[in-house]
Structures are given as structure tokens and as C-alpha cells.
Amino acid sequence: MWNRIWSFRISYLFIAPFLSCFVLFIVVPIFMAIGLSFTYYNGIEPPRFIGWDNFQYLISQDLLFLKHALPNTFKFAVIVGPGGYAMSFLLAWLISRLGRRLQKWVALAMYTPSLTAGVAMTIIWQPLLSGDRIGYLNSLLLKLGWIDVPKLWVTDPALLMKSMIAVTLWSSMGVGFLAMLAGILNVDPVLYEAGRIDGIRNSFQELWHITIPCMKPQMLFGAVMAVVTTFKAGAIGVELSGVNPTPEYAGHLIVNHINDYGFIRFEMGYAAAVSVFLLLMMYAANKLSWGLFGSKGE
Amino acid sequence: MKGRRLAARFSFNALMIGLSVFMVLPVVYMFNHAFKPYHELFVYPPAFFVKDPSLHNVAELFWVTAQSVVPVSRYLFNSLIVTCLGVIGVTAASALCAYALSKHPFPGRGLLFSFIILMLMFTPEAVQIPRYLIVSRLGIMNTYWGHLLPLMALPVGVFLLKQFMDQIPDALIEAARIDGAGEWRVFSRIALPVCMPAVVTVAILAFQNAWSNVETSALFMQDDEMKTFPFFLTTLTSNLANNVARQGAAAVAALILLVPNLVFFILLQRKVISTMAHSGIKE
Numbered sequence: 001m002w003n004r005i006w007s008f009r010i011s012y013l014f015i016a017p018f019l020s021c022f023v024l025f026i027v028v029p030i031f032m033a034i035g036l037s038f039t040y041y042n043g044i045e046p047p048r049f050i051g052w053d054n055f056q057y058l059i060s061q062d063l064l065f066l067k068h069a070l071p072n073t074f075k076f077a078v079i080v081g082p083g084g085y086a087m088s089f090l091l092a093w094l095i096s097r098l099g100r101r102l103q104k105w106v107a108l109a110m111y112t113p114s115l116t117a118g119v120a121m122t123i124i125w126q127p128l129l130s131g132d133r134i135g136y137l138n139s140l141l142l143k144l145g146w147i148d149v150p151k152l153w154v155t156d157p158a159l160l161m162k163s164m165i166a167v168t169l170w171s172s173m174g175v176g177f178l179a180m181l182a183g184i185l186n187v188d189p190v191l192y193e194a195g196r197i198d199g200i201r202n203s204f205q206e207l208w209h210i211t212i213p214c215m216k217p218q219m220l221f222g223a224v225m226a227v228v229t230t231f232k233a234g235a236i237g238v239e240l241s242g243v244n245p246t247p248e249y250a251g252h253l254i255v256n257h258i259n260d261y262g263f264i265r266f267e268m269g270y271a272a273a274v275s276v277f278l279l280l281m282m283y284a285a286n287k288l289s290w291g292l293f294g295s296k297g298e
Numbered sequence: 299m300k301g302r303r304l305a306a307r308f309s310f311n312a313l314m315i316g317l318s319v320f321m322v323l324p325v326v327y328m329f330n331h332a333f334k335p336y337h338e339l340f341v342y343p344p345a346f347f348v349k350d351p352s353l354h355n356v357a358e359l360f361w362v363t364a365q366s367v368v369p370v371s372r373y374l375f376n377s378l379i380v381t382c383l384g385v386i387g388v389t390a391a392s393a394l395c396a397y398a399l400s401k402h403p404f405p406g407r408g409l410l411f412s413f414i415i416l417m418l419m420f421t422p423e424a425v426q427i428p429r430y431l432i433v434s435r436l437g438i439m440n441t442y443w444g445h446l447l448p449l450m451a452l453p454v455g456v457f458l459l460k461q462f463m464d465q466i467p468d469a470l471i472e473a474a475r476i477d478g479a480g481e482w483r484v485f486s487r488i489a490l491p492v493c494m495p496a497v498v499t500v501a502i503l504a505f506q507n508a509w510s511n512v513e514t515s516a517l518f519m520q521d522d523e524m525k526t527f528p529f530f531l532t533t534l535t536s537n538l539a540n541n542v543a544r545q546g547a548a549a550v551a552a553l554i555l556l557v558p559n560l561v562f563f564i565l566l567q568r569k570v571i572s573t574m575a576h577s578g579i580k581e
């Protein structure tokens with residue numbers, strides 16, 4: 001065994017720089033967080049071990065979590081995850097069919113929204129979606145006569161979730177999109193010629209029988225990224241509505257719940273427990289997408 | 299027949315251009331907003347485009363920043379260093395690791411890869427305190443290492459590069475080895491150039507991460523002199539955005555944060571949209 005490891009010493013040298021940072025700043029902190037999830041810890045006193053209490057409370061008594069955070073996250077994830085993924089793939093495919101010169105600019109246009117995280121998000125969307133008639137969207141819709149009274153896009157609990165989903169979908173063409181675009185463009189053109197000879201007639205057959213099988217690794221990457229970014233989303237509701245927590249908890253996602261407990265109520269142990277729960281949910285969602293997109297034997 | 303083809307082509311292009319315009323509208327709005335004078339910022343009916351562009355907001359932002367104790371150039375300098383070194387470091391470390399993960403069957407590689415995927419899923423919010431403890435234990439608080447090292451651990455980069463390197467035919471690597479190329483040569487002369495689109499994508503990602511990173515400044519830097527420019531801007535704008543008075547300055551600040559990302563993407567984009575076919579690789 002040791003001989004085998006020694007014979008791969010160069011490989012270990014290759015992974016060393018990443019691995020050391022990865023272990024120090026990601027693996028160890030996460031294990032510490034998992035450890036904290038079994039304690040009561042307020043950031044001042046030393047953590048006190050309380051066993052499964054945090055998890056029990058989470059799935060049986062935490063009404064905010066059960067009534068708002070969990071269903072909201074589900075609703076958000078079910079639409080934004082697959083929706084954003086499908087959009088990224090479809091747009092990447094359509095872009096790959098454009099002429100070279102146009103390709104560049106359209107790809108830029110699709111990618112730009114994903115750059116507007118944080119402050120830019122607030123600056124852009126608060127005035128656009130503002131609830132009075134000064135809001136740009138309201139003003140436009142009123143002028144067109146599609147609505148009679150200004151709608152409270154981000155402060156009405158019934159509409160906030162829809163706005164969140166729309167804005168997130170708008171900004172979902174991120175790194176997964178870039179990877180899939182590169183993947184599609186990487187498919188060997190000879191394969192398409194061979195396909196044509198073998199009787200492939202339209203572009204959809206081409207997509208299904210040649211493009212997709214050739215870019216499985218990128219499809220898988222896109223899928224995992226879609227799951228991860230969707231479940232990790234949290235700031236968006238607060239950014240759009242400008243209040244924390246969001247009106248009637250309509251935009252309260254699991255990540256907001258973690259922030260709420262971790263940095264407002266200072267119950268770090270409980271916040272860690274919620275993160276572990278979120279990790280398990282993501283893991284399950286990932287298994288699902290792995291099953292769909294991962295090739296057998298991997 | 300040919301005319302119909304042309305018409306279809308034309309309408310497809312037109313459709314895609316239309317969609318692109320729709321996607322960038324909010325960003326175009328941001329550019330306009332940043333240059334609107336006060337009387338246009340709150341006018342009714344709201345105007346999308348600026349009528350009478352002025353640099354007043356920019357001047358106001360400069361005026362606000364001039365009040366800061368530490369000169370702004372210091373923040374800019376910090377950001378520049380962290381971003382440059384961050385992009386190089388992250389891309390190199392990710393590529394090295396991904397290459398070994400993809401092409402070397404070393405013991406523990408399956409475990410490492412599944413760990414990378416798993417850790418990708420943990421929310422950063424919950425690990426802030428443990429991270430803080432580790433950084434202080436390492437004694438790299440208030441140093442550039444404290445900015446850089448946490449950035450270096452970018453599991454997404456390794457994952458992305460590994461997916462692309464999996465597509466390099468093993469035969470190609472084998473052939474190079476038979477020709478006497480060492481691992482370093484195989485990596486730098488074959489694996490990297492063939493996966494250029496992925497390498498560039500990781501560089502773009504690393505740039506965004508490093509440039510807009512405010513977390514390390516907020517948590518690990520107590521010295522104001524060690525904080526970065528985006529952190530400085532966010533401290534300004536967090537008090538600005540919600541009130542009427544400094545809306546314009548906040549818009550300019552957001553624009554300053556966004557533009558370098560855009561520029562870097564435009565500079566490198568050509569490489570993303572280049573294909574492996576050019577390097578003559580075939581299965």
C-alpha cells in the first residue's frame with residue numbers, strides 16, 4: 001500500500017496546493033460546524049453539548065422553518081433549479097448555432113446578469129420593481145393598460161416569491177452556462193458529418209443523438225451548479241424587498257433562516273444544524289441529477 | 299428555397315438579438331442611472347434613459363470617499379494585489395489538482411473528488427466562525443495571505459476543470475509519455491492548452507470571486523489599511539442605498555464594482571468560445 005502511494009508521489013504533489021487550502025478553509029471548518037450542530041453555542045460561552053436537540057427542534061417545533069423556510073425553499077428550488085438549468089442549456093445551444101461574430105455578443109449579454117450580485121442587485125431591481133407608480137415596471141404596465149393599480153412587486157407577500165424567481169432566472173446564466181457553451185462548441189464537427197451520413201435529418205435529432213452524449217461532463221457540471229446555487233440562494237429576497245426578514249416571511253429561504261439564527265439571534269449551534277440539514281437536502285437533489293446525467297460506471 | 303433559408307436565418311438572429319437586449323436592459327438601466335442628475339433620478343413618469351448625463355454622482359462619490367481616513371488608493375492597491383494573485387493562484391492550483399484527479403489513478407482520488415462535490419454544497423454562512431478561528435490560529439490576520447488563501451480553495455474550479463480533462467483521450471496522454479514527456483510537460487503542453495475554454499472560465503470565476511470578495515475584509519482584516527476596495531464601497535453604499543440623498547453615488551459605486559468583471563470577461567471570452575477541434579484532438 002505504501003509503495004503504491006509512494007509511486008504516485010507526483011500526483012500528490014499536483015494536488016497539494018489546492019488540497020492544503022481546501023482542507024484548511026473548507027473541510028476543517030465544515031467539520032467544526034457539523035460538530036457545533038450538536039451543541040448550544042452563542043458565540044460567547046463555550047459550546048455545550050446537547051445531542052440531537054437542535055435537529056429535533058428543527059423538524060418538530062420550529063414553525064418559522066416548517067411553515068415558511070422549508071416550503072419556500074422547495075417552491076423556489078423546484079422552479080429555479082430545473083428552470084435555470086434548462087434555460088442555460090437551451091441558450092447555450094442556440095448561441096452555438098449563431099454566426100461567430102454574433103455569438104460573442106449574445107453570450108456576453110446572457111452572462112452579464114449573473115455578474116450583478118449584491119449591491120448591484122439592489123440598485124437595479126429596487127427602483128425597477130418599486131411598488132408605487134414611480135416603479136419602472138408599474139409605470140410601464142400602467143401606460144400599456146395591463147394593470148389599473150400599481151402592484152407591490154416586492155412588498156406584497158403574494159408577489160415577492162414570483163419576483164424573486166423571475167430575477168433569479170434572469171441571472172442564472174452563470175458558470176454552468178459558460179461550461180455548457182464551451183462543451184457544445186467542443187463537440188467534434190466530424191461527428192455531425194458522420195451523423196448526417198447515418199441519416200440524422202434535423203437539428204433536434206442532432207442535439208439528442210450527438211451533442212448531448214458528447215458533453216455529458218459539462219451537463220453534469222451544469223446540473224450540480226444549478227442545484228448548489230439554487231439552494232444557496234438567500235440574499236435575493238432581502239435585496240429585492242429591502243427589509244429583513246421579508247414581508248410575512250414570504251421570501252424566507254433556508255439560508256435566510258441560517259443567517260437569522262447565526263448572526264441575529266447568535267444561536268450558532270442551531271444555525272449549524274440548519275446548515276447540515278440544508279446540506280442533506282442538496283445532497284439528495286444532487287443524487288437525483290447525478291442519476292439523470294451521470295454516465296454509468298462513474 | 300435559398301431565400302427561405304436566409305429569411306429563417308435572419309429571423310433567428312433577430313430573435314436572439316432581441317432576447318439579448320431584453321437580458322441586458324436592467325444593466326443598461328444601471329449605467330444610465332449612474333449618470334442621471336438628481337432631478338432625473340426621481341422624475342415621474344420614470345425615464346429609462348438618461349436625458350442630460352452628468353458626472354455629478356461620480357463627483358459625489360469622490361467627495362464621500364475623500365472623507366475616509368485611509369486613502370482610497372490604498373484600498374485599490376490591496377484589491378489589485380489580491381485579485382491578480384488570486385486569479386493566478388486559483389487557476390493554477392485548480393488546474394494542477396484537476397489534472398491529477400482526472401488522469402492519475404492515485405489512491406484516494408475517488409474519495410477526494412466526492413469530498414469536493416460534497417463540500418461544494420455546504421453554505422458558507424455556517425463556516426464563518428470556524429474559518430475565523432483557523433485564520434487567527436494560522437496568524438495570517440491582517441496579511442495578504444489572509445485574503446488569498448481562503449480564496450484559493452475554490453472547489454467549483456477543480457470540478458469544472460476535471461470535467462473537461464475527462465474528455466482528453468487517454469491515448470493522447472499516453473502517447474506523450476511514450477515520447478518521453480514528464481508529467482509536468484504533459485500537463486503544461488497538452489492538458490492545459492486542450493482545456494483552454496475551461497481554464498479561462500475558471501480564471502473568470504476566480505476574478506469575480508477575488509474582486510468582489512468582501513468576506514475576508516470583513517472577517518479577517520481589523521486593520522483598515524488591509525481592507526479591499528469593494529469592501530470600502532459596500533460600507534459606503536449600505537448606508538446610501540436606502541435613502542434618497544445618495545442614490546446616485548450608490549449607483550456609481552455599484553457600477554465601479556461591476557465593470558471590471560465585465561471587462562475581464564470580454565477580454566478572455568474569445569478563449570471560452572474557442573474549440574478543442576482547433577488543437578486537432580480527436581477520439
